[in-house]
Amino acid sequence: MTSSLHPSVPVTDDAALTERWRGLLDLGGPPSRRSLVLAWLRRDGTMAPLLIPVEDVPVEPDRVALGHLVEMHAAVAEAERVEPAELHLALCLERRGPAGVGPDDHAWATAVEAILRGRDGLDCSLHIADGRDCVPVLPRPTWPVS
Template identity: 35%
Template structure:
């Protein structure tokens, strides 16, 4: 595992999905608990030296929770001068996206579009590693 120094982050662009996945593997790794991680990127897809774990997010995206999260992301992006955000859903299950995982990811993606938040991607940290949540997994919810 090669965890980059925060001072090096502006020089290490995350140009591809594999770059993003590798960074998440290095920093978050396999799931240890249920929480959400937020990585903020600049216009050049370089990670800003701010990493935010969110240990207590609602169990369901319903009742406006996805919209509230998207609004919070919009405010954080503005405050940090970020351009995009990477969202990592950490939970101690296998690598298959559950209905709840897919619902959170789909509703957050829609809420972010509405709020003008640019998602670079959403990943799943599971008990054996990290994987990308592909957009086609979110269809049909």
């Protein structure tokens, strides 16, 4: 039996991506640090074998640091031997705090949308995890048709 967490099982929509994040993260209690976790999906929905936590991210989004994710995305694409446009950058902000999406989370979503999607044209999404649940804040704009 194949687990839905296995990287070879395709993620084909926002609900499946949310479930993937729930499986990848430890949702047994509040995280000890604020982290931005990065993962990449190939065009067919399978995951690249790379999960990178960026620890101790600030409450307010660091727009310069977000801009540097474009370089990291390009490096992952090169390692995968594909063009950057062929990968989806899935982001998950892990943080302590109340369940649901708060003003700080919306600020992160706005920054990701403005910088990564708007300025740099990356296909990306953002989820928020509080140690108990994981919710999409910035869903993927479109999913490839199988």
